[in-house]
Amino acid sequence: MSAGQLKAAITPARLLDENGRLVRGASKPDAEALLEGYRKLVFARRLNEQCGALVRQGRLAVYPSSRGQEACQVACASVLSDDDWLFPTYRDTAAIAARGVDPVEVLTLLRGDWHCGYDPNEHKVAPQATPLATQLLHAVGVAHAARLKGEDTVVMALCGDGATSEGDFHEACNFAAVFNAPVVFFVQNNKYAISVPLARQSVAPSLAAKAIGYGMPGFRVDGNDLPVLEKVLGEAVARARAGEGPTLVEADTYRVESHTNADDATRYRADDEVAEWLPRDPLLRVRTYLTSVGALDDAREQEIAAAAEEMAAAVRAGVGAETVVDPEEIFAHVYSTPTPQLAEQRAALRAELDAEEA
């Protein structure tokens, strides 16, 4: 463990500062690529806003927003190839959409139709994990199986700061390191696990510093800085693909909204604290930078906004469309072939429904 490695795990790396200026020594990002990133940021923000509105209208049961974390959401998806896997949590709807999954399919869960609305194999996106940190072990399993099969798949495994307190976080990091599995653990440290602040989760120098104990590289980055996220996550993916094993990346970011719409963050944090983070907005700094280098003008901005609006309209229409849920489906997928007991129970429910209809 060199002093440089320790510093990389503790001091957040940054390429684009809060004022949209490149930090000293940073090489100029590719403007076209960054413009594409900006477009995805705008889409992610619009999706967060749209989902919040759908909850208020009673169309979604609840929505855990990633507002303020959009750079993390976009970066973790954009560094993956089609054959790679993404293991998201309940707060990563925007990341799944950035991966290319139809948001309406993703929102099947929160609309209450079924527990997962997309085909994980089609998109190489695991179902959104509701229990904390359990999915990290699944990510290690997918990655280890890929290595055994001689495939160069990389797995991006997401969790938050609270999940790093769970035993499965430890087991996943340790297993990945021991088996040299091609996994990138990406912790979005948004400072809160519902109401409990980071200081009650960990007194480690950083969450990325935990990597040292597992014998893998750890990096802490400014989680509201899209270029640095794409660089560090991209390098971690490349190392994993080259057979150099797992990496732990911690994004220093902030959950701007409450845990979900059912939560009231004013009970446990001051408005001043939120106000301090707002100028560090991940969209703002990319917009400022792109404008300053002439890559973004009003016309382009309007075109992006219009496209995001179109996406939001499609989400409204899709989520708003009446869906028919089939009561008998609750028996259909429990086993590949329903047991005799489930067949019996299904028939009993059918009889109940027939009696109601009669």
Place this chain on the structure above:
Amino acid sequence: MTAEKMTMAQAINAALRDAIAEDDSVVVFGEDVAQLGGVFRVTDGLHREFGESRVFDTPLAESGIVGMAVGMAMNGMRPVVEMQFDAFAYPAFEQIVSHVAKLGNRTRGKVRLPIVIRVPYAGGIGGVEHHCDSSEAYYAHTPGLTVVAPATNADAYGLLRAAIAGSDPVVFLEPKKHYFAREEVDVAVPVPPIGRAVVRRPGKDATLIAYGPSVPVALAAAEQAATEGRDLGVVDLRSIVPFDDETVCAEVRRTGRAVVIAEAPGFASVASEIAARVGERCFHHLEAPVRRVTGFDVPYPAPKLEHHFLPGVDRVLDAVDTLQWEDAA
């Protein structure tokens, strides 16, 4: 003639060897399963024969083992994992209950998990605390899990082959007391289907219903009863989930009397479920209430006390004696 004498540990070993040899996607892993061959030597020689990519040791973490199995199954593998002892599987409980059991349902069948979780289980070996639990009710209570408990060495081979070949997750409960008992096993006979019970002994006076380590107890009790002029039948469930109502009820309707035998504490147990099912489905055929002979509702006792806890032949026959024979013609 393919039958040969082997222990249950050897029968399971043969099932694993044959499965690994036949299907490239089968992998075996867990604690001490590679170099050592498992603390019960069930995986003996497999690492040497098939190498590190097929049979490997993991860090000592059961949630990690099962969680990794979930991911490997998502990526096309058929993991067979070993939990070293029944009570050491509890750290994996969340993975088993929240993911292994539910991922198929969660994804509307898009993702199936062909995982076998092997659990050396139950008592009778003089083991210290945490080494003798009968944990089947936890798993049987969880929709999505198939729960299999072989009682014979031949079934240990055949049911394990069926479990590995299937597309759903199976908790495979191995009665560790019988690991080193030798019996005839014919690996060439067709693999028995999971979900079907078998009548081990026909009987016309009463039916003993058992699974796993309680089947030999039931057979010994029936043997003893025969010398006293009572003809007891024995049904071996083989699998707890799916449960074979058909075979069990057919036998009980024939005899009109039933005793369920299991080592686990009786309260809220698999034995209780069986008694309730038989009561509901066979009521008009019953000459007496269904009796349960189970472990007491206490933590598994220390080695010098376990024989007081385990359902034995005498306790089974005492229960049979209470089945209202005075009303019999």
